[in-house]
Structures are given as C-alpha cells and as structure tokens.
Amino acid sequence: MAMTGVLRPGHAQLRVLDLEESVRFYTDIFGLVETGRDDSGRVYFKCHNERDHHSIILRQAERAGMDFYGFKVLDDATLAKLERDLNDYGVPTERIPAGDLLETGERVRFVAPTGHTFELYAHKSDVGDGLGYENPHVIIDGRKGISPLRMDHWQIHGSDLDGSRDLFINVLGFSLVEKIVTEDGKTDIACWLSCSNKAHDIAFVRDERDDTLHHAAYLLESWEHVLKAADLMTLYDVSVDIGPLRHGITRGTTVYAFDPSGNRFETFCGGYNFYPDMKPYIWTEDQMGTAVFYHTRELNERFLTVVT
Numbered sequence: 001m002a003m004t005g006v007l008r009p010g011h012a013q014l015r016v017l018d019l020e021e022s023v024r025f026y027t028d029i030f031g032l033v034e035t036g037r038d039d040s041g042r043v044y045f046k047c048h049n050e051r052d053h054h055s056i057i058l059r060q061a062e063r064a065g066m067d068f069y070g071f072k073v074l075d076d077a078t079l080a081k082l083e084r085d086l087n088d089y090g091v092p093t094e095r096i097p098a099g100d101l102l103e104t105g106e107r108v109r110f111v112a113p114t115g116h117t118f119e120l121y122a123h124k125s126d127v128g129d130g131l132g133y134e135n136p137h138v139i140i141d142g143r144k145g146i147s148p149l150r151m152d153h154w155q156i157h158g159s160d161l162d163g164s165r166d167l168f169i170n171v172l173g174f175s176l177v178e179k180i181v182t183e184d185g186k187t188d189i190a191c192w193l194s195c196s197n198k199a200h201d202i203a204f205v206r207d208e209r210d211d212t213l214h215h216a217a218y219l220l221e222s223w224e225h226v227l228k229a230a231d232l233m234t235l236y237d238v239s240v241d242i243g244p245l246r247h248g249i250t251r252g253t254t255v256y257a258f259d260p261s262g263n264r265f266e267t268f269c270g271g272y273n274f275y276p277d278m279k280p281y282i283w284t285e286d287q288m289g290t291a292v293f294y295h296t297r298e299l300n301e302r303f304l305t306v307v308t
C-alpha cells in the first residue's frame with residue numbers, strides 16, 4: 001500500500017445559527033445524507049459517495065464557523081505514532097474517548113499554530129454508500145440537490161501560517177503542492193498541502209484572524225455538475241460568492257457560496273493528481289488574481305474578506 005499515515009479530511013464540526021434551517025439546507029439543497037443525531041443535539045451527515053458514517057456534523061451555536069477539523073489516519077499504530085510525533089514536536093495532545101462522536105473511535109486532538117483545533121482518528125463505522133460491496137451499481141437514483149461525492153478539503157486562515165505549514169509537513173507528512181509568496185519571495189501568503197494523491201487536502205492563508213474558516217470544499221463529478229450546482233444555487237436563492245470558474249492553483253473548477261449561517265462552501269471538481277516527488281508551483285503576489293480565479297484574473301472583495 002502506497003498511502004499510509006494521514007489519509008484524508010474525514011470530518012469537521014460546523015457551527016450553524018439555526019439548526020433545523022441548516023438541516024433542511026444541507027439535506028434538500030446541498031444534498032447530503034443525514035446519518036444520525038446525538039444526545040447533545042448535533043446532526044451528522046455524509047456525502048452520498050462516502051462510506052464512513054459521517055463527514056460533516058452540524059452544531060447549533062451563536063456564531064458560525066468550524067469547531068474542529070478531523071483527519072482519518074490509517075490505523076491505531078499510526079494514530080499512536082503521530083500522537084508521539086506531535087508531542088515530540090512540542091504540540092500537546094488530548095485523547096477524546098471513542099463514542100464522543102457517533103460511530104467514531106478515539107480521537108487525538110491538538111491546536112495548530114493558526115489556532116485551529118485538529119484531530120486525528122483511525123476508526124469510524126463503515127455504513128457504505130448504498131451501492132453494496134458485491135457487484136456494486138454506479139449510481140443511486142433520486143439524489144437530491146447538489147449532492148457532492150465527498151468532502152474534499154478546507155481553506156482556513158490564521159496568522160502563524162509558517163507554524164501550521166511546518167507542523168503539517170514535518171510531523172503529519174503533508175507535501176507542499178503550491179504556494180503564493182510575496183514579491184520578494186520571502187513570505188508565504190498562502191499554501192496548499194496534500195496528504196494524498198489530491199492536488200490539496202488543506203490550504204492555509206496568512207490572516208490576522210486566527211482560527212477562521214474560509215471554506216469547506218466538496219467534490220463533484222464533473223464541470224457539468226459544477227454548472228448544475230450553480231443553477232441549483234440560483235433556483236433555491238442560495239447566496240453565491242463567485243463562480244462557476246476555474247482556479248489557476250490546482251486547476252480545479254468551482255462555485256463558492258454561503259450556507260444559511262454564512263459559512264462559505266465550495267463545490268469543486270478536478271484538480272490534477274499530485275505525487276510527492278513533484279516540485280511545488282510558486283505563484284507571486286502580483287499574479288494572485290490569476291492564481292485563484294484564472295479567467296477574470298482578479299479577486300473579489302467578499303472572497304478576500306469574509307471568513308467565519
């Protein structure tokens with residue numbers, strides 16, 4: 001097996017201002033599958049193609065944003081090793097007991113230099129994608145709304161970008177795939193990191209607002225599905241930030257929009273395959289518009305300023 005260590009973004013707990021309105025949005029318009037509710041009132045969802053019990057958890061709160069970001073790791077030995085490696089690097093960790101999140105094993109939690117709470121876990125119940133493990137079909141009839149395949153990546157903001165970037169590369173085994181640097185080349189403005197074969201699993205952006213979420217991204221099958229997602233956003237009067245468009249960075253296609261609480265999400269498709277022997281692409285600050293929005297070559301104010 002080539003892929004070991006940290007496998008993928010596995011779950012995130014999103015704060016929403018009105019739980020039932022958000023449940024309706026994420027079920028009927030976004031097209032996620034509700035998989036459970038726990039005693040504290042949290043609601044669990046997965047994307048239709050995901051096999052693990054959940055990838056997004058909604059929690060009612062006074063303020064929008066993300067409580068924590070969870071990465072699935074290969075197995076218990078990997079979890080224990082990464083916990084030791086974090087501690088050796090000077091990062092304290094906390095064990096959250098199995099069952100604190102429905103159908104999820106023990107989690108190792110830590111706070112990154114950008115202020116975000118991350119956790120690693122090795123186990124979550126496989127509930128399947130509804131297609132079966134023997135002679136599976138390829139589609140489910142009756143998918144609702146935008147209906148992404150899976151959670152794909154997160155873009156998050158904080159002041160100590162260098163600290164979080166180095167932690168993810170040196171301890172968690174991520175690779176630098178692309179970055180934007182100041183014109184003197186000395187300072188990273190943003191970086192895109194992969195723990196897998198994807199063009200990115202997480203992006204950090206330098207921003208004095210620590211522990212903030214720019215967007216959670218979900219994968220769609222094709223560019224046509226991105227267009228359909230944009231059509232559905234207008235049909236259902238979803239607040240769109242920008243798109244459909246193509247990124248220079250990752251070369252993915254996308255629409256950005258906001259959920260009813262103002263949390264930005266991205267419906268993303270494409271992006272090249274990454275291998276760890278690939279040299280990172282470097283973008284300079286003067287080309288930041290092209291890097292992010294390849295065709296219009298300029299960033300919009302809302303995209304630059306709104307985080308939750």
Ligand code: FE
Pocket residue numbers: 153154155215217266268
């Ligand atoms: Fe993104």
